[in-house]
Amino acid sequence: MKKLNTIDLFAGAGGLSLGFVRTGCFNIIAAVEYDRYAAQTYAENHEGVDVLREDASKISFKEKIETKYGKVDIVIGGPPCQGFSNANRQKSNLISGNNQLVQHYVRAIEELDPIAFVLENVKTLESKKHFFFVDSSNIDEVNQLGIPTKKEKINLCGENETAAMIAGVFPYMADLDLYRIKKEGYSLLCTLLKFSRTRERAEKYFKDQEKRIDKLFKDWEHLHSAFWNEQWEHFFRDAKEILQRFGFEREEYSIYFDRLKTLVEVEQAIERLSELNENHIDFEIQVSDSRITVIADTFTVKDYLDCKFKALGYDCNKAILNAADFGVPQTRERFIRIGIKKEIANGKEVKLPSPILKENDYNTVRDAIEDLEELDASIDAEAPPIHALLKEGSKLAALLYDEDIICNHVATDTGEVAKKRFEALAQGENFHNLNKALKTTYSLPERTQNTIYLRLQYDEPSGTVMNVRKSMWIHPILNRALSIREAARLQSFPNSFVFHGSKNSQYQQVGNAVPPLLGQAIAECLLEQLEIKSASSLANDLGVATTSTHMEREDDHIA
Template sequence: MIGIEVFSGPGGMSLGAKSAGINVKIAVEKDYYAAQTYSKNHKETTVVIDDITNIKEFVFDRGKEQVVLFGGPPCQGYSSSNQKNKSKENPKNWLFKEFIRCSKLIMPDWIVIENVKGLLNLDKGFFLNEIFKDLNELGYTVNYKVLNSVDYGVPQKRERIFIVASLNGIAFDFPSNKLESYITVGDALTDLPILNNGQISDKLEYNSKSESNYSKLMRCNADKVKNNYVSKNSDLIIDRYTHIPQGGNWKNIPNELMSNYKDHSRCHGGIYRRLSNDSPSVVIGNYRKNMLIHPTQNRGLSVREAARLQSFPDNFEFLGPINQQQQQVGDAVPPLLAKAIFDKLMEYKNI
C-alpha cells in the first residue's frame, strides 16, 4: 500500500504507517523545521515544503497498489483549550477543506484523518458533519471513533478522533484495546539520563542500571540518547517546582510564590503539573508553556523525554531550535497509536 501524508509535521503518523508496512512516498508540510525533521527521519519519502493551498497535483506511480491519504489538519481551532477560535469565522477551522481537495486530486482507496476530540462538538458538530458530507459526496464510506493513545501502548492519556474512509464501500472496524495494563511515565523515562535545568546536550549515555520493556523498545539499538534539551527556567519557577509532589500542580505552590499572578486561583489545572512515575502522562501538548515537570527532578521535560511519552523511538532525531523541537513533539501523532490504525488498515488491502 502507498501512503501520502499532508499536514505531516515531523512525521509521527508516517512513522506509524511505515511500521505497519505502508510505503509513504510523499509528505507535505509548510513549517520549515518540522519538514527538516521529517526529511531527516524519513529519507526515502519526498518531502514537499509548501503551503498545502499551493499544491495542485501529486505525481507518483501508484501502479496497482492501494493508496491511503492521511494527515491531521491543524487543530488549534478545535482544541478545548482554545476558546477564542472555536467558530466558523476562524479560517484555520476550514483547513480540512484542503484535505478534501487533495482527496479529489488523488482519489485514494483510503483516507485517514486525525484530530482533537473537540472536533466532535465544535459548533454543535458542524465541522465533523461537513467532513462526512464532503467525503460521502466523493463516494467514500466513512467511520469515526475517539481513541485514547494510552490504550495502544503509549504512556500518555491523549484522546483523539480518527476518521477513516473507504472508496470501496468498506466500513472500517477500528482496532480494539488489548492491553492488560498501561505503560507509565516511570516505564518510559527510567533509563534516560539525569539532567539539569536549562541543560543542552546533544548526546548522552543511557542510565543502563534501570530499564523497562518499553524503554528497551524505544531504544531501537541506539547507543546514546539524543535531544537532551531542557528549557531554562528562572530560580522562582524552580522554587515553585520544589513544592509540587508527583501528580500535583500549581495548587501545591505556596501563595507567596504566586504573587505575580493577578489571580492564581484561576490557573488552568494543567499548569505546573508534576508527572507521576506510577501513571501514564497527561497530554504532551505545549509542555514548555504548561510547565510539565519531571516526576523526580525539579525541571521541565527534555525534548527526548517528551518524545518518549509520545512513543517516538530514540533513533528519531528532532531538528531546529529547542522551542521548535518542543512544538514538533507536542503536536505530533503518537507513532504507536498511528501504527494501530494502519495495522488494521493493512488487513483490508487485499479486499
C-alpha cells in the first residue's frame, strides 16, 4: 500500500509525527521546525525526514515542499497561539507573532491542498481571548469570507496621572516612533517593575543587577530622543533621581514604586499605540473617568478557522481531547480539529477519536516511571546512556520500553533550600504546603502557582506536563527533581526516542510535545475515515478490546 505523503508543521521534537508513523500508513516527507535543538531532536529520531529549520511565516510551501517532494496528502501540526488579556500588564505587545502562525498553518493548507489535515492546539484556542485585529492586509479576506467582527476594547491605562501623561501624545500620533524609549531601556524598566512589587525584592534586584542598573542610569539622558511635551520630559528626567534615591540609599520606596509604575505604564501605552500604527490597524481612542481605551475591530481565531476551512472545501470536526483517555499517564487537554476534503468525506460527519480508557483505568505516574526509580539520575545533560532491563512493570511500561537503553535520565541540579523543600513535601503537595521558613526566597508566595514544587502522586495520572524543570516537579518518592526521561515517559515517549540540546531545551521540548499515543489515536481515527487500514491498534497496545476508534463526542463537541 502506498503511504500518505505527510508534512508536520511546527513539529517540535516530533511527538505528533511519531504517533502517525506508528500506524505504518504515513510517510513523513518533511517537517518544519525553527528551534534548532527541537529540529535536531526531530531529525535524530525521524530518519529520512527532511527537517526544514526555517521560519514558517516566510516559506512558500508550494515551492519549498510540493515542488521538491511531490503532492502532499496530509498536513499535521500545532502552530503556537497566545491569547490576549487586558489583565496581563507585563505583556506590552498587542499582536503576538505566535498568533499569526495559525494563519500560516492555514496558508500551508491553501497552498498544498491536502486531502486531510490535523490541527492541534491549546484547549482555549476557540475562546474569545484568541483573536486577530482587522488590518489593511486582511480586511478584504474578512469581508469576502463573511467573518464576523467585533469591537475590542484595549486598556491603555486606568490611573489619573498615567492618563494625563498619555493624553499629551495624542496630537502627535503620526510621529510616535520619535517618542518611543530605546528598546533596551524599556525592557530593563519593565523587568525592574516586575521585581519591585515588594521592598525586599526591589532591594535584592538592585543589588544583584548593579552593573545593568548603573548602565541604565548612565544612559538615561539618551533613552529618549524627543519628548511630546514639557510635562512628560520633566516627569521622565526627574524619575532618574527618584529611582537612584531608592536604589543607592534605599529611601522612599513607595515614591520610587509609584514613579516607576507610572513610567512603565506610559511607555507601555506608547508601545501599544505604535504597534497599532505599524500594523495599519484602524482604531479610535476613548477617554472616560481617567481611563484611556483603544477600540479596534477584531475577529476570533475560531471564526477565522471555521470560515476559511469551509471556503477551502473541507468538512471539519473539532473537540477537546484528554490525552489520559488514550493511555498517556497525564491529564492533558488539547484542542484537535480534523479536516477532510468534502469530496472524500462524501457527506459523512468527520469524527474525532473515542476515549479508549475509562477514568478508573487511566495509566498512572507509577505505570510510566516506577522502573526508573532505582537508576541514578545524572545532572549532566551529556550523561551517557544507562543499560537497564525491564524486570516487571505495567503494560504501559512494556510499551514504552522498546529498547533497554535509557537516555536523558538527567535531572536539574538543586541547592540546599530546594532539597529541604523536597524533603518537606508529601505526594500531591506543592509549594503552598511548605511552612513560611521555606518560602522566604519568594517575594509573593501567595501568587505562586499550584504546579510549583509539586510532588507527583504515584497512583494518579500527572497534571499537564510543561517545562517541569521550571516548575520544579518532584519525584513521587525520591527527593530530587523529575528527570527529562521521566517527563518524557509521562508524555508517552518510548526509550528509543532521544532528546538533544541543552538541559533546559530538552525539558522544554518534552513539555511542548504532542504525546505520541494521542497522536497515534488521532492518526488511526483519520485512517479509518479515509478507509485505510492502520497497521497499529492503540487499543490493542493498551490491552483494551474495542469495536470503534471514533465517536460522535456529543459531550465534547465544540459548536
